[in-house]
Amino acid sequence: MSLNSYQYIMPRGVNAEGLAEILHGHGLRLELQPSVATEREFYDTFDWRLYAAGLVFFIDRSRDGTRLHLRALADGLDIVSVAAKEVPGFAHELPAGVLRDRLLPLAESRRLLGIASLKCSSRCFKVLDEENKTVARVLIERHGVVTGEGARRLGLGERLVVAPVRGYSEPLQQLRALFEHELGLVRLNGAALEEALAALGRHPLDYSSKLRVPLPAGVTAGEAARRLLAALLNAVESNEDGVRQDLDPEFLHDLRVAVRRTRALLGQMKEALPRSCAHYRQEFAWIGRSTGAVRDLDVQMLAFPAHAAALGPGGLGDLEPLREVMRAQRSRERCDLLETLAAPRYRRLKKDWRALLENGDAAVWVATDEARRPALESASAMIEHRYHKVFRAGVGLTPESADTDMHRLRMQCKKLRYLLEFFAPLFPRDDIKSLVRPLKALQDNLGEFQDLGVLLEALPGYAERLNGGERANRARVALGLLMERLRLRKELVRAEFAAVWARFAHQQHQNRFNRLFGSD
Amino acid sequence: MKVIACYNIKGGVGKTASTVNLSYLAAREGFRTLVWDLDPQGASSFYFRIRSTVGQGAAGLVRDEFELDKVIKGTDYENLDLVPADFSYRNMDLFLDGEKKPKQRVEKLLKPLAERYDYVFLDCPPGISLLSENVFMAADVLLVPLIPTTLSLRTLDQLLQFCQQEGLNDFSVLPFFTMVDARKVLHRRIVEELPKRMPNVLTNHIPYSSEIEQMGLRRAPVNIFAGHSRPAQCYEDLWWEIKVRLEWL
Numbered sequence: 001m002s003l004n005s006y007q008y009i010m011p012r013g014v015n016a017e018g019l020a021e022i023l024h025g026h027g028l029r030l031e032l033q034p035s036v037a038t039e040r041e042f043y044d045t046f047d048w049r050l051y052a053a054g055l056v057f058f059i060d061r062s063r064d065g066t067r068l069h070l071r072a073l074a075d076g077l078d079i080v081s082v083a084a085k086e087v088p089g090f091a092h093e094l095p096a097g098v099l100r101d102r103l104l105p106l107a108e109s110r111r112l113l114g115i116a117s118l119k120c121s122s123r124c125f126k127v128l129d130e131e132n133k134t135v136a137r138v139l140i141e142r143h144g145v146v147t148g149e150g151a152r153r154l155g156l157g158e159r160l161v162v163a164p165v166r167g168y169s170e171p172l173q174q175l176r177a178l179f180e181h182e183l184g185l186v187r188l189n190g191a192a193l194e195e196a197l198a199a200l201g202r203h204p205l206d207y208s209s210k211l212r213v214p215l216p217a218g219v220t221a222g223e224a225a226r227r228l229l230a231a232l233l234n235a236v237e238s239n240e241d242g243v244r245q246d247l248d249p250e251f252l253h254d255l256r257v258a259v260r261r262t263r264a265l266l267g268q269m270k271e272a273l274p275r276s277c278a279h280y281r282q283e284f285a286w287i288g289r290s291t292g293a294v295r296d297l298d299v300q301m302l303a304f305p306a307h308a309a310a311l312g313p314g315g316l317g318d319l320e321p322l323r324e325v326m327r328a329q330r331s332r333e334r335c336d337l338l339e340t341l342a343a344p345r346y347r348r349l350k351k352d353w354r355a356l357l358e359n360g361d362a363a364v365w366v367a368t369d370e371a372r373r374p375a376l377e378s379a380s381a382m383i384e385h386r387y388h389k390v391f392r393a394g395v396g397l398t399p400e401s402a403d404t405d406m407h408r409l410r411m412q413c414k415k416l417r418y419l420l421e422f423f424a425p426l427f428p429r430d431d432i433k434s435l436v437r438p439l440k441a442l443q444d445n446l447g448e449f450q451d452l453g454v455l456l457e458a459l460p461g462y463a464e465r466l467n468g469g470e471r472a473n474r475a476r477v478a479l480g481l482l483m484e485r486l487r488l489r490k491e492l493v494r495a496e497f498a499a500v501w502a503r504f505a506h507q508q509h510q511n512r513f514n515r516l517f518g519s520d
Numbered sequence: 521m522k523v524i525a526c527y528n529i530k531g532g533v534g535k536t537a538s539t540v541n542l543s544y545l546a547a548r549e550g551f552r553t554l555v556w557d558l559d560p561q562g563a564s565s566f567y568f569r570i571r572s573t574v575g576q577g578a579a580g581l582v583r584d585e586f587e588l589d590k591v592i593k594g595t596d597y598e599n600l601d602l603v604p605a606d607f608s609y610r611n612m613d614l615f616l617d618g619e620k621k622p623k624q625r626v627e628k629l630l631k632p633l634a635e636r637y638d639y640v641f642l643d644c645p646p647g648i649s650l651l652s653e654n655v656f657m658a659a660d661v662l663l664v665p666l667i668p669t670t671l672s673l674r675t676l677d678q679l680l681q682f683c684q685q686e687g688l689n690d691f692s693v694l695p696f697f698t699m700v701d702a703r704k705v706l707h708r709r710i711v712e713e714l715p716k717r718m719p720n721v722l723t724n725h726i727p728y729s730s731e732i733e734q735m736g737l738r739r740a741p742v743n744i745f746a747g748h749s750r751p752a753q754c755y756e757d758l759w760w761e762i763k764v765r766l767e768w769l
């Protein structure tokens with residue numbers, strides 16, 4: 001078990017020999033170890049899920065072997081440290097154990113990406129007792145950040161580290177008293193991640209799939225729209241690389257969400273926006289269309305293991321040929337998607353759109369009366385209007401209603417949700433939260449219903465492409481069972497709709513909506 | 521948490537050497553590992569350079585508020601901790617005897633550590649006593665080092681008989697050979713014959729070797745100072761086999 005280590009800024013003008021002298025002078029028995037070079041690479045998901053959960057995850061490579069560490073940010077304490085050859089692409093590929101149990105629920109299907117590398121050379125003094133047992137370690141660590149090409153190193157200075165050994169508190173107290181009180185050294189925290197990132201010009205949490213655009217209180221509708229649209233364009237561009245490299249399905253998902261939010265905003269704020277926006281609305285619709293097929297397959301394939309698991313052990317194995325068909329289909333669709341991302345039309349869209357948002361004539365964003373209205377006012381009006389639309393679409397639905405009616409409600413809900421997210425900063429936080437919660441539950445229900453419908457429609461098509469043979473036959477049998485299950489599940493989800501809707505339509509929520517956004 | 525007890529009725533068979541080497545290998549792989557030195561002579565504490573205490577160890581163990589956590593010491597190796605022996609362990613039975621559940625004390629003391637460690641190794645003193653019965657209750661497996669001699673086989677039979685009498689069969693007994701001298705015909709024969717009538721016997725064994733003897737001088741696991749030697753390799757193979765067997769439990 002590792003213990004909290006204590007880190008300090010190394011005092012100027014003191015080297016290893018000088019430090020040894022000081023420690024000797026305090027009656028400590030020392031053994032100097034040969035210096036060790038360690039390479040440390042930090043990992044997190046693209047959206048910083050580990051860091052956001054207060055964790056730092058890194059791999060240390062040195063002559064003594066390679067170890068993975070999961071460390072708590074708060075106290076610099078290792079939660080787990082295990083020997084391993086490398087960091088796997090995904091948390092689910094880790095061997096069973098504490099590390100996997102901690103990482104998987106956070107990272108889920110997101111890839112673990114290298115975010116920064118450090119080179120560290122350290123010299124270690126073992127502090128020994130009369131049995132020559134190590135009772136504490138004092139290390140001098142020199143860190144350098146590795147910057148991309150050419151592995152240029154940026155020095156981060158030296159730190160002095162006291163690493164205690166469990167059950168030996170006396171030498172620890174002695175060392176701390178020496179460094180903190182006698183020498184007055186400054187304590188440091190963490191695994192040097194923040195320092196490394198700062199040296200690379202990055203900072204943690206620089207991407208989130210949540211839209212977080214601060215809107216000042218008196219902002220006009222036009223200006224609010226411009227800021228939101230600019231943030232959404234950034235989100236599209238941030239995710240492009242991950243989509244191109246196919247790092248994990250969430251990149252495409254986030255890119256598409258940003259595109260959909262853009263379209264929703266362009267559609268709903270038409271009157272407040274520059275005329276040329278109509279053209280961009282069409283262009284973003286084109287991106288939405290050209291990325292849909294891959295996303296549909298991603299959704300189906302992500303849900304697959306869970307569905308197959310319900311068939312019992314062997315279920316997933318039997319269905320493997322079907323997954324192969326889906327994978328093949330996906331890589332064909334991905335070719336089209338990559339073509340779209342490489343197309344001049346796409347590049348032009350982004351360039352012109354950014355020019356309009358950032359450098360263009362500022363006057364076009366406040367050209368109409370609607371644009372000059374306070375954002376608070378027009379947001380309220382839009383949300384109220386959309387809320388009534390959701391209501392009208394949902395209120396008459398019965399278990400017998402057509403799937404297309406459910407779909408219409410789902411689309412209205414999405415638009416309402418986006419509006420609430422866009423303009424949340426203008427309204428009291430707790431109010432927005434308590435309105436979003438039942439809306440989200442409703443969307444989850446409608447979303448699952450929709451996904452099941454899509455999957456049920458698509459599966460027979462994949463089955464047609466199975467070849468002959470024993471394996472394919474087994475897959476067909478398993479598919480029959482699976483479809484049966486999916487149909488049952490779909491009915492169940494539909495049956496749950498009434499309760500979810502009732503919660504959303506509760507008088508209390510209606511009152512809150514009216515109070516917050518009502519025109520009277 | 522899996523509890524592995526290194527145990528034999530007979531003394532001087534390599535219990536301590538095996539505890540020290542196997543626990544080190546487990547820790548080196550990243551498993552959070554604890555050694556509990558239950559032998560008042562404190563041999564495994566000695567190998568890890570941790571002084572055994574001359575205190576109230578045994579009396580402490582039976583006190584209600586006692587926590588093992590408080591006496592754990594870190595070894596010189598990552599992931600490897602140790603509960604040092606206490607000289608008073610020699611009177612352990614006297615203390616245990618006064619307890620309500622005298623055979624479950626060790627198990628109870630280990631329980632709070634279940635989330636903290638992956639493996640716990642118990643280095644046991646020889647003989648059958650209340651303490652060894654505690655070990656039987658707490659252990660998931662009994663690793664039984666055997667020198668391939670007729671006398672050793674007899675004590676193994678005694679042990680198995682005892683377990684049967686006491687109805688103790690919810691742990692596995694895994695015997696393995698130590699101090700095997702390939703030049704001795706008798707050693708070779710027993711190593712070959714025993715697995716035929718006792719399929720539980722592990723197939724990897726530890727040869728008689730000067731490197732293991734040197735552990736006392738070096739005060740370190742053999743893999744530290746003679747990593748490429750044959751006995752070091754043999755302990756690695758043995759550890760691999762034990763892990764495989766533990767998965768079957």
Ligand SMILES: Nc1ncnc2c1ncn2[C@@H]1O[C@H](COP(=O)(O)OP(=O)(O)OP(=O)(O)O)[C@@H](O)[C@H]1O
Nearest residue numbers: 531532533534535536537646699727728729732733
């Ligand atoms: N494979 C081996 N080759 C040579 N010597 C060995 C080997 N294994 C153990 N020894 C030596 O034999 C002696 C007894 O070994 P060890 O202390 O491990 O046995 P033990 O079963 O723990 O003894 P005790 O019953 O006294 O606790 C020690 O001096 C040790 O160095």
Ligand SMILES: [Mg+2]
Nearest residue numbers: 535536559563
């Ligand atoms: Mg011993």
